[in-house]
Amino acid sequence: MHGGKYVIIEDGVSIGKNVSIGHHTVIHSGTIIGDNVQIGSNAVLGCQPFQNSRVKHKVRAQKPLIISNNCKIGNNTVLYAGSILEEEVMVGDLASIRENTNVGNLSVIGRNVIVECRTKIGKRCMIQTGCYVTADMVMEDDVFMGPEVSTSNDKQMGTGTRKLKGPYIKKGVRIGNNATLLPGITIGENAVVGAGAVVTKNVQNSTTVIGNPARVLKRE
Amino acid sequence: MHGGKYVIIEDGVSIGKNVSIGHHTVIHSGTIIGDNVQIGSNAVLGCQPFQNSRVKHKVRAQKPLIISNNCKIGNNTVLYAGSILEEEVMVGDLASIRENTNVGNLSVIGRNVIVECRTKIGKRCMIQTGCYVTADMVMEDDVFMGPEVSTSNDKQMGTGTRKLKGPYIKKGVRIGNNATLLPGITIGENAVVGAGAVVTKNVQNSTTVIGNPARVLKRE
Amino acid sequence: MHGGKYVIIEDGVSIGKNVSIGHHTVIHSGTIIGDNVQIGSNAVLGCQPFQNSRVKHKVRAQKPLIISNNCKIGNNTVLYAGSILEEEVMVGDLASIRENTNVGNLSVIGRNVIVECRTKIGKRCMIQTGCYVTADMVMEDDVFMGPEVSTSNDKQMGTGTRKLKGPYIKKGVRIGNNATLLPGITIGENAVVGAGAVVTKNVQNSTTVIGNPARVLKRE
Numbered sequence: 001m002h003g004g005k006y007v008i009i010e011d012g013v014s015i016g017k018n019v020s021i022g023h024h025t026v027i028h029s030g031t032i033i034g035d036n037v038q039i040g041s042n043a044v045l046g047c048q049p050f051q052n053s054r055v056k057h058k059v060r061a062q063k064p065l066i067i068s069n070n071c072k073i074g075n076n077t078v079l080y081a082g083s084i085l086e087e088e089v090m091v092g093d094l095a096s097i098r099e100n101t102n103v104g105n106l107s108v109i110g111r112n113v114i115v116e117c118r119t120k121i122g123k124r125c126m127i128q129t130g131c132y133v134t135a136d137m138v139m140e141d142d143v144f145m146g147p148e149v150s151t152s153n154d155k156q157m158g159t160g161t162r163k164l165k166g167p168y169i170k171k172g173v174r175i176g177n178n179a180t181l182l183p184g185i186t187i188g189e190n191a192v193v194g195a196g197a198v199v200t201k202n203v204q205n206s207t208t209v210i211g212n213p214a215r216v217l218k219r220e
Numbered sequence: 221m222h223g224g225k226y227v228i229i230e231d232g233v234s235i236g237k238n239v240s241i242g243h244h245t246v247i248h249s250g251t252i253i254g255d256n257v258q259i260g261s262n263a264v265l266g267c268q269p270f271q272n273s274r275v276k277h278k279v280r281a282q283k284p285l286i287i288s289n290n291c292k293i294g295n296n297t298v299l300y301a302g303s304i305l306e307e308e309v310m311v312g313d314l315a316s317i318r319e320n321t322n323v324g325n326l327s328v329i330g331r332n333v334i335v336e337c338r339t340k341i342g343k344r345c346m347i348q349t350g351c352y353v354t355a356d357m358v359m360e361d362d363v364f365m366g367p368e369v370s371t372s373n374d375k376q377m378g379t380g381t382r383k384l385k386g387p388y389i390k391k392g393v394r395i396g397n398n399a400t401l402l403p404g405i406t407i408g409e410n411a412v413v414g415a416g417a418v419v420t421k422n423v424q425n426s427t428t429v430i431g432n433p434a435r436v437l438k439r440e
Numbered sequence: 441m442h443g444g445k446y447v448i449i450e451d452g453v454s455i456g457k458n459v460s461i462g463h464h465t466v467i468h469s470g471t472i473i474g475d476n477v478q479i480g481s482n483a484v485l486g487c488q489p490f491q492n493s494r495v496k497h498k499v500r501a502q503k504p505l506i507i508s509n510n511c512k513i514g515n516n517t518v519l520y521a522g523s524i525l526e527e528e529v530m531v532g533d534l535a536s537i538r539e540n541t542n543v544g545n546l547s548v549i550g551r552n553v554i555v556e557c558r559t560k561i562g563k564r565c566m567i568q569t570g571c572y573v574t575a576d577m578v579m580e581d582d583v584f585m586g587p588e589v590s591t592s593n594d595k596q597m598g599t600g601t602r603k604l605k606g607p608y609i610k611k612g613v614r615i616g617n618n619a620t621l622l623p624g625i626t627i628g629e630n631a632v633v634g635a636g637a638v639v640t641k642n643v644q645n646s647t648t649v650i651g652n653p654a655r656v657l658k659r660e
Contacts (some may be wrong), residue, residue, distance in 0.1 A: 003474050005448050006464075008225050008243050023448050023466045024482075026227075026243045026261045041466045041484045042244075042516070044261045044295045051292075052312065072491075075484045075518045076262070076534075078295045078313045090490065093518040093536050094311050096331060109537060111552050114314075114332050114349050123493035124597050125327075128588075129554050130572050130590075132350050132397075143599040145427050148590040149400035150350075150368040152415060158346050159362040159395035174597035177572075178590035178620040178638075180398040180416035196638030196652055197400075198416030198432075212416055212432045212638075212652045217635060228445050228463050229494035244446075246463045246481045262464075264481045270530065272513075295589045296482070298515045298533040314516075316533050316551060334534075334552050334569050352570050352587050352617075370570075370588040370618035372635060376564050377585040400618040400636035416617075418636030418652075432636055432652045 004041060013046075030064035030081070035081065037067055040075035040093065048081050049099050049117075062099045074111065082117075092129065119166065127199065128177075137166025146177035146195065155183045170205070183195075190220075224261060233266075242295065250284035250301070257287055260313065268301050269319050269337075282319045293333065302337075302355035312349065336373075339386065348397075351439065357386025365416065366397035371410045390425070410440075441536065453486075470504035470521070477507055480515035480533065488521050489539050489557075502539045514551065522557075532569065544581065547609060556593075559606065568617075577606025586617035586635065595623045610645070630660075 001015050004023035009015075013027050016034045022041030027033070031046035037058065039045070046065035067073065071085050074093035082099035085091070092111030097103070101115055104123035109115060113127055116135035120140050123141045127133065130148040133186030137151060153166035157168030165184040169175075173187045191203045194210030194217070203209050206220040221235050224243035229235075232246050236254045242261030247253070251266035259265070266285035282302030287293065291305050296312035298354045302319035305311070309323050312331030317323070321335055324343035329335060333347055336355035343361045347353065350368040357371060373386035385404040389395075396415030407413065411423045414430035414437070423429050426440040443457050444463035449584075453467050456474045462481030471486035471628070479485070486505035502522030504529070507513065510526050514533035522539035525531070529543050532551030537543070541555055544563035549555060553567055556575035563581045565575065570588040577591060593606035605624040609615075613627045616635030627633065631643045634650030643649050646660040 004466075006226050006244070006446050022264070022484075022487075024446070024464055025243055026224075038490060042262055042296070042464070042482055044242075044313075047242075047260070047295060049623055050258060050294070052421070055468065063295075074490070075487060076296055076482070094314060094516075094534060112332070112552070116349070128555070129475075130350075130570075134367065145592070146592050146597060147574065148588075150369075152366050152397035154366070156398065157366060171355065174599065176597065176622075177592035178398070178618070181394075182415050192597070195622050195640075198652075200415075210653075212418075213430075226446050226464070240515075244464055244482070246444075262482055262516070264462075264533075267480065267515060269460075270514070297514055314534060332552070336560060336569070354587065368588075371619035372586050372587070377586060377616065377632070379614065398618070402616075402635050420635075432638075433650075 003010065016069065018023045028065075028081065031056075032064050032066045034067060034069035036070045036072070037073070038071075039073045041078070042076045043073055044078045045073070046081045047078065055166070078119050082116075098135070110147070122171070134166040134183075139169045140171040140173075142172045143169050144174040146175060146179070148178045149175050149181070150179070153183045167199075237287065238294045248285075248301065252286045254287060254289035254291070254307070257293070258288045258291075258296070259293045262296045263293055265293070266301045266331075267298065300337075306343070318355070324429050331365070342391070354386040354403075356384050359386065360391040361390045363389050364394040366395060366399070368398045369395050369401070370399070371401045373403045387419075395404045452519045456509065464516045468505075468521065471508045472504050473508035473528070474507060474511070476510045477513070477519070478511075479513045480517070482516045484518045485513070486521045487518065530550055538575070550587070562611070574606040574623075576604050576655075577608065580611040580613075581607045582612045583609050584614040586615060586619070589615050589621070590619070591621045607639075 002020040007134035008026045010029035014032045021039045025043040053057045056179040066084045068087040069106040072090045078096040080099040084099040086105045091109045095113045097115040098117040099104045101119045102130040103121045107125040111127040115133040125143045134153040155194040170188045170189040173189040175193040180198045188205035192208040197214040198212040199214045207216045222240040228246045230249040234252045241259045246262040248266035271279045286304045288307040290308040291299040292310045293435040298316040300319040303321040305323040311329045313334045317335040318337040323341045327345040330349040335353040345363045348367040354371040354373040368383035373384040387401045388406045390409040391412040394412040400418045412428040419434045428437045448466045450469035454472045461479045465483040468486035491499045494626045503602040506524045508527040510528040512530045518536040520539040523541040526545040531549045535553045537555040538557040543561045549566040550569040550652045555573040568587040574591040574593040593604040608626045610629040612630040615633040620638045628645035632648040637654040638652040639654045648657045
């Protein structure tokens with residue numbers, strides 16, 4: 001391991017071969033780091049979630065954060081315990097991933113992206129800078145999200161008792177920058193969402209939607 | 221106090237009972253921290269504003285930052301001197317709050333949220349991940365802002381001499397993700413703004429608006 | 441130089457007169473810092489880009505980061521090697537600028553703004569909080585971008601082989617908050633883009649556009 005200055009590695013951290021770590025990075029206890037991983041400076045890896053005073057259920061202690069072989073983790077990132085980054089995942093500077101999320105091989109989590117808890121991101125996804133990936137959503141393989149795409153999972157906006165449910169985004173979907181996806185919708189395989197579109201209902205496979213609210217532009 | 225490694229506590233900081241602080245956190249002089257406060261790693265608390273070369277008035281030295289009892293402050297946050305967090309406020313990772321802002325009891329400032337100066341946020345507000353809360357705005361109690369809501373306060377976009385004025389958001393308003401609020405508008409009590417809506421004028425009480433520009437969908 | 445605690449200054453860094461640096465800041469080798477520069481805490485300055493597993497071309501070692509006289513750099517910022525900040529530039533907290541970008545005299549890069557690589561920002565530009573400035577774009581002098589404006593540079597959303605090209609924004613353009621600009625468009629001199637507009641094609645000089653898709657509201 002090549003570690004920078006003032007790096008903090010708490011008890012029980014496992015670190016593979018040929019790992020490099022920038023300065024001032026904090027690795028919380030139990031975190032598991034594979035081979036050939038590169039980590040920037042000022043990162044916080046493997047932290048436990050706070051108990052939010054507005055969340056009724058008790059936040060449990062999470063399993064370790066797992067960062068697999070050949071991952072690259074940017075500067076000033078915050079990655080929680082209980083999540084798994086598969087091999088060759090890249091996480092950009094100032095990004096954050098919460099607990100119980102899985103990021104598939106070769107996916108890129110861009111800079112300043114926030115990924116919430118209990119979300120599944122497939123393989124080879126490209127989530128560009130500044131996207132917001134809500135909790136309880138699914139993104140299959142090969143999804144492209146342009147910069148600053150916004151998702152949500154709460155139809156009742158904090159007033160309801162129904163289960164939270166984010167969008168379900170199928171394989172090969174491409175989404176333009178600053179598009180808005182409403183809770184619980186499904187975007188079909190290889191569909192395209194135009195930049196700035198506000199998607200309020202399901203989109204069929206291989207269909208392009210644009211506008212606010214989004215309407216069908218074409219089907220292939 | 222339970223403090224992490226390489227924590228910096230400058231002169232004249234007051235820290236209550238049972239406070240925990242992560243690693244590498246910086247607490248600037250004069251900051252006042254209540255009991256049972258939890259603070260993450262790499263936070264910067266109580267910093268003074270820079271004098272921006274484009275701002276004509278002189279930036280004054282601010283009073284201390286006050287973090288009241290039972291607050292929770294995330295990792296890599298930046299909170300300025302001159303602001304007050306009332307009791308049980310939570311501030312997520314990578315969020316920032318500028319000077320002369322007041323956040324009411326039990327409100328949540330989500331991760332990556334930026335709150336500008338001279339703004340008043342009521343009690344029990346939920347400001348979700350990635351929202352932008354402009355300067356000189358008011359949010360009454362029990363407001364819900366979904367992820368990535370955007371506000372602004374300058375009708376003249378940098379060319380004018382009129383006073384800046386952000387939106388005035390009344391009690392119980394709910395705003396969907398990635399909505400855009402223009403300067404100076406009032407959103408009435410218990411109104412609902414749809415996801416992705418662009419709100420260009422006042423919204424009456426208990427009214428739902430959607431679209432770009434936002435139009436009335438229903439009144440209760 | 442007035443340096444905080446646990447500051448890391450790697451080999452070959454050049455620092456001018458009367459520079460102040462906060463705590464825990466990391467300055468990578470070769471970085472050149474002018475006179476009267478103020479730098480916050482937890483910043484990472486002059487880092488080299490990672491080789492992204494999804495980017496085919498080899499990432500080269502970059503020239504030093506140059507921060508000119510009288511610049512101000514916020515807390516928790518990440519600035520890459522290979523970029524130049526001209527005199528009196530201000531960079532807000534939690535912002536990031538990638539390699540091979542040039543920021544002109546007196547411009548402000550707001551808090552939480554991300555500027556990608558190979559982009560040219562003119563003099564006296566105001567890029568407000570949370571904007572996303574894509575790679576391969578040009579912004580001439582005196583441009584105003586309201587908060588959370590979103591840009592992009594890839595018409596084919598990751599599937600194509602064409603050259604990436606961001607928007608070209610001419611002198612004096614003003615853009616409202618949360619507007620969306622598509623790849624490759626030109627916004628003419630002194631044009632105005634309304635808040636929340638989705639700009640899909642070129643905008644003529646001195647023209648105001650609003651809506652989704654943006655349409656002409658007036659010409660001066």
